[in-house]
Amino acid sequence: MESSLPKLEDLRGAAHGLMRLQDVYNLHVESLVRGHFQQISDPVDFYKLSVSDMLSGDDCFLVGKVAYDLEDYYHSVLWFEEAVRLFRGTEWSPENEGTLEDALDHLAFSHFKTGNISHALSLSRELLLHDPMNRRVHFNVEKYEKLLNENLPATSSGLTLKRPDGIYLRTRNAYEQLCQTKGSQPKHFENPSLFCDYFTNGSPALFLQPIRREIISLQPYVVLFHGFVTQAEAKNIRKYAMPGLRRSVVASGMNQATAEYRISKSAWLKESAHEVVGKLDQRITLVTGLNVQPPYAEYLQVVNYGIGGHYEPHFDHATSDSSPLYRLKTGNRVATIMIYLSPVQAGGSTAFIYANFSVPVVQNAALFWWNLHKNGQGNVDTLHAGCPVIVGNKWGMFKNKNFHKVTCTAVTNIVHPKIIILSSSTHSPLVQILFKFFSYVQHNRTYTEEWWKPLLYILYFDLYNGCQWLLFFNILQKILFCLHPKKETHKSLELF
Numbered sequence: 001m002e003s004s005l006p007k008l009e010d011l012r013g014a015a016h017g018l019m020r021l022q023d024v025y026n027l028h029v030e031s032l033v034r035g036h037f038q039q040i041s042d043p044v045d046f047y048k049l050s051v052s053d054m055l056s057g058d059d060c061f062l063v064g065k066v067a068y069d070l071e072d073y074y075h076s077v078l079w080f081e082e083a084v085r086l087f088r089g090t091e092w093s094p095e096n097e098g099t100l101e102d103a104l105d106h107l108a109f110s111h112f113k114t115g116n117i118s119h120a121l122s123l124s125r126e127l128l129l130h131d132p133m134n135r136r137v138h139f140n141v142e143k144y145e146k147l148l149n150e151n152l153p154a155t156s157s158g159l160t161l162k163r164p165d166g167i168y169l170r171t172r173n174a175y176e177q178l179c180q181t182k183g184s185q186p187k188h189f190e191n192p193s194l195f196c197d198y199f200t201n202g203s204p205a206l207f208l209q210p211i212r213r214e215i216i217s218l219q220p221y222v223v224l225f226h227g228f229v230t231q232a233e234a235k236n237i238r239k240y241a242m243p244g245l246r247r248s249v250v251a252s253g254m255n256q257a258t259a260e261y262r263i264s265k266s267a268w269l270k271e272s273a274h275e276v277v278g279k280l281d282q283r284i285t286l287v288t289g290l291n292v293q294p295p296y297a298e299y300l301q302v303v304n305y306g307i308g309g310h311y312e313p314h315f316d317h318a319t320s321d322s323s324p325l326y327r328l329k330t331g332n333r334v335a336t337i338m339i340y341l342s343p344v345q346a347g348g349s350t351a352f353i354y355a356n357f358s359v360p361v362v363q364n365a366a367l368f369w370w371n372l373h374k375n376g377q378g379n380v381d382t383l384h385a386g387c388p389v390i391v392g393n394k395w396g397m398f399k400n401k402n403f404h405k406v407t408c409t410a411v412t413n414i415v416h417p418k419i420i421i422l423s424s425s426t427h428s429p430l431v432q433i434l435f436k437f438f439s440y441v442q443h444n445r446t447y448t449e450e451w452w453k454p455l456l457y458i459l460y461f462d463l464y465n466g467c468q469w470l471l472f473f474n475i476l477q478k479i480l481f482c483l484h485p486k487k488e489t490h491k492s493l494e495l496f
Contacts, residue, residue, distance in 0.1 A: 015066035016260070017308020019075050020388050023163065024176050024310075025347070029078045033060060033086075037346070037390065039180075047346040047391060057086030061098035064106065073110045074161045080107035084123075101130050108140070114161060117147050171313045171353050171383070178351035178358040179387035186216055186357050193218055199225075203286045211287050217355055220381040221370050224359065225287055228366035233276050234341040238395055240274050241267040241302035248303065262311045264386075266303045281399075284337055288368060290401045297401045298333075302341075305348065305394040311386035313353050316400060317371040317378045331402040332372060339366040339397040347390035353383045361394060 021027060025046075031038035035052025036045050064079030080103050087100035108123035121144040127137050186194055199213035200206040212226040229237075244267035271278040271293075277300055284292050291297070317333040338350070344361040351358040359367060371382050386394075 011062065012066050013263070014308075015063040017263070017306075017388070018063055019067065019079075020263075020308050020310060021347075021390055022075075022078075024179050024388050025390065026176070026180065029082060033082050049391065055082075055086075056096075057083045057090065057100075057103070058093075058096040058098055060086060061096075061103050061106075064103075064110075065098070068106055068110060071113075072164055073113045074163050076110045077107065077114060077161060080110060083107075101127060104130070105137070112140075112144070117144050120144055121148065174353050174356070175313055175351060175385050175387075178353065178356070179347070179349060179385075181349065181358060181360075184356050199287065201287055201289060205286055213287075216359060216367075217352070217357060220352065220355055220379050222352065222355075222359070223368045224362065225366040225368065226362065227364055228283070228287075228339055229280065229341070229364050231364065233280070234364060234395070236274075236276050237269070237280075237302060237397060238341055240269055240276075241304075244268070245302075245304060262314075264303050264305045264309045264311065266301055269300045269302060280339075280397075284366075284399055287366075288335065288337065288401075290335060292399055292401055295402075297399060301398045301400075303396045303398065305386065305389050305396070307390070308388050309386075309394065310388040313351075313383050313385040315371070315378065315380075315383055317382070319378055332376070332378075333400040333402055334372045335368065335370050335401040337366055337368045337399045339399075340364065341395035341397055342393060344389055344392035344394045346392065347388055348392065348394040349387045351385045351387055352381070353385065355381045358387070 018032070022029060022032060025037070026039045026041065028038045028040050028043075031043075031045075033055045035049060035054055037047045037049075038045055060079050060083035064076045064083055067073070067075035067079065083098065083103040084100065084107055087098075087103055092099055104123050104127040108120045108127065111117075111123065112120040121141065124137050124141045124144060128134065128141065131137065194215045194217075196212070196214045198210035200210045211228065214224040214226065216222040216224055245265040246267065248262050248264045248266040269277050271281060280300065281292050284290070316336045340361050340363055343363040348361045349358040350361075350367060369382060371379060373379055
């Protein structure tokens with residue numbers, strides 16, 4: 001049983017999670033200890049639990065001790081104050097890790113480190129009433145009295161505690177406001193370009209049962225597909241992923257490592273192992289028009305966020321040529337689709353920082369956006385974050401579509417002159433010609449070089465030389481499927 005019991009790492013993780021909720025959602029620590037979610041600026045609970053449980057003085061002491069050991073005295077002061085308040089007037093329990101004396105000692109030193117000398121002195125004097133023979137505390141009292149007598153400027157009891165700086169200090173305020181749903185949220189009734197409809201994407205497979213599409217944003221282009229998976233599918237995916245869940249990692253130089261700015265567990269699912277994965281890949285292709293079969297896309301990644309689980313602002317695509325993503329030789333991430341596999345009672349929104357809007361968790365829905373512009377450059381407006389989960393257990397599934405990074409160069413010296421003249425006059429009918437070609441191949445399953453070679457040259461000049469990478473790769477891929485049909489590509493052939 002010992003292997004399944006919580007360890008010291010779990011205790012520290014829970015403490016960090018509570019402090020994260022405190023910061024991101026601006027929670028009042030005293031109310032949080034009582035099981036209420038009240039913001040410092042608003043005494044009303046923004047979410048009410050059906051059953052709430054108070055933290056004990058020892059619980060608060062352990063949270064404060066985690067911050068104290070990291071020299072994070074902003075958080076240690078707030079949590080040690082609650083520990084002292086709860087320890088006072090209560091009897092010590094053998095199950096407690098700390099005592100009133102411990103809490104007073106740590107709180108006094110925390111106040112000293114934040115510059116509140118007068119409060120540190122009064123707490124140390126109170127500590128001497130419980131432990132009058134403590135020579136170290138006697139020395140501290142003398143030290144604090146001397147500092148106060150020297151009239152140092154940073155000895156006032158009215159000092160305001162300051163949060164420690166983080167990695168994402170520049171976007172922290174916007175991130176936290178969006179997690180609290182305070183950004184300029186999309187309003188469909190004010191912007192006619194944002195709408196909801198029944199979407200088929202021109203696919204016969206969706207004609208009788210179109211997907212419910214909600215346009216969330218145009219820049220960046222973000223779409224929410226409602227009812228993308230069924231309850232049974234979501235349950236099966238969670239069950240399949242459970243044995244493979246491991247702490248999520250991020251790129252760190254040449255390697256991958258865990259990081260405090262991403263707290264979750266993840267697992268990768270392959271189509272060969274689970275039938276439902278193949279069905280979802282086909283469904284993603286239908287609504288997005290993208291080939292998401294490896295190696296054109298990554299495997300499905302299932303992610304689980306527990307209480308306090310989050311992912312601070314980040315890009316899904318590589319922002320540097322030295323990114324580990326390129327070392328995998330899979331290309332950059334052109335698009336992302338995120339499927340919500342469970343409900344979340346509070347928290348867990350996806351916040352787009354620069355675009356200034358957030359999307360709450362919608363069970364069984366899928367959120368889709370483009371990471372790159374048409375020219376292959378990264379879209380900075382896709383900077384996004386996964387807000388911490390307050391109540392619930394957030395399950396999500398990610399699929400990233402990749403393409404290889406290429407350089408736009410002139411190719412007129414490669415193409416035959418007659419093809420160049422022909423291409424300049426057939427740019428508009430090109431799409432119609434290609435459609436006829438695809439229809440011919442699909443119905444007759446026959447083709448000759450006379451069909452595809454001239455089309456491929458025209459396609460190369462018009463689209464490739466014009467840097468229309470996505471359209472070029474998409475059509476070229478379909479031509480190659482036609483020219484080299486295999487058993488595993490027949491399904492892909494039917495899709496277009």
